[in-house]
Amino acid sequence: MCAPVNSADFQLAEPLAKRRIVVAMSGGVDSSVVAALAAQTGAETIGVTLQLYDHGEAVGRAGSCCAGRDIRDARAVCDKLGIAHYVFDHASSFRETVIDDFADEYLAGRTPIPCVKCNMGPKFTDLFALARDLGADCLVTGHYVRRVEGLAGAELHRAADPARDQSYFLFATTQAQLEFLRFPLGGLPKPRVRELAAELGLGVAGKPDSQDICFVPDGDYASLVKKLRPEVETHGDIVDAAGRKLGAHKGLIHFTVGQRRGLEIGGAAEPYYVLRLDPVTREVVVGPKRALAVRAARIDGVNWLGGDHVGPTMVKVRSMAKPVPARFDGERVMFETPEYGVAPGQAAVLYAGDRVLGGGWIAETERAELAVA
Structure with a gap:
């Protein structure tokens, strides 16, 4: 059995026995390990899963989160840990805020990122409210990011393992949410998380990671969009x-x-x-x-976590891209050198070192004036 964690891992004041932790559980290995770590602290731990598909869709759906099998897996983990588990039906909200938006973005000629919209809506906003209603002291998730206490409050930082870092998808996390959230896996590599799951005897230890977009488990997003918005053809x-x-x-x-x-x-x-x-x-x-070279991009819906930050700034314009030097004036990101493949609908996320300063949605780009070779 792995060694118990202490209060510092969840940044809760003692005594933990009088604290309540709500864990967002998708049925995967990451959130299951987080639930086990939370339970080890001695705090009352409650697992919460959002059902994001109606029952008919959810049964038998594999390779995605918050579906039929995954809900059963989350419940089995909670039963083993001896903690409560609740399932809340948010299929309607998920359809409106994530799936419909996904289709509309493609119809408008943009390239959407549904994972960010899900974090902005069901996963953080809705779960945040549920956790508050349950009287929780914090909401804990299995995301690979780090929450660091800074001089002016909680800061969002990249995960220690760059291969697993999910900070790009969490740029829209508000300061109020960040104060309430905890991310215990941010300092761990994924192989160690799987080892922990095995040591804890969790049945999901060998469960594959979710692939593709969760509501398009076969990867054929074009067929889904055509079904929802036939005019896109x-x-x-x-x-x-x-x-x-x-x-x-x-x-x-x-x-x-x-x-x-x-x-x-x-x-x-x-x-x-x-x-x-x-x-x-x-x-x-x-x-x-x-002709793809872009010198600047205007971004909408800016969420700023950087306080009064001044100094070098880096920006990522795709989830798999490396951060590049840039300046930000509150509305436009200006690249130090031309950037390629900057797509409206994607996010521009700003960093100072490992710290997430904030970000927004790419609305339009300005082409760089490059001489023709």
Whole structure:
């Protein structure tokens, strides 16, 4: 059995026996280990799972969180740990705030990030309210990020394991939420978490991680969007930056900024990439890679966690991208050197070292003036 954790892991004042911890449980290994660690503190621990699909959809759904099998797994873990487990039906809210938004973003020619919208809505906002209603002292999740107590309050930092870091998806966490949230796995690598699950005898120790978008377990998001918004299949032209027709396409849903494959344009002197999508004309605008270069991006819906930070700033414009030097004036991100593949609908997340300063949604980009080679 692994050694018990102490109060510092959850940043709760003693005595823990008089504290109540609510754990967000998806049925996966991460949240299950977090529940076990919370229970070891001696605090009253309650597991909460949001059912994000109706019963008919949830039964038998695999490879996603908050579905039929996953709810059963979460309940089995809680039974083993001897803690309470509650399931709340949030299928309607999830459909409206995440799935419908996902489809609408594609219809508008943008590239959405449903995981951020889920964190902004059901996972944090809704769970936050539920945890408060249950009289919790904190809400604990299995996200790989770190919460650090700074001079001005709680700060959000990248995980110790860069391969697992999820800070990009949590930029919209508010300061009030951050004060209430705890992330015990932020300092651990994933292999150690699986070891802990095995040592604790949890049945989910070998359960695979969720892949793809949770509500599209087969990865075919285009079919889902077409089902929800049939008009997204409207055909259109593939044109160059000057408006010359180069080909045709079967719907904007099949393209994203920076994409090279699937254009099926013959006779080009050099490879073409998707530069932008026009939802009004239904045109896919393409050009050479150098035309993808962006010098700045305007962002909407800014959430700022950086206080009065001044100094070097880095920014990530894709979840898998490395942070690059940039300046931020409160509305525009200006890259120190041209950045490629900056897509409206994605997030721009700002960092100072490992600290998350905040971020927002990329609304539009400004092309860099590069000389043609």
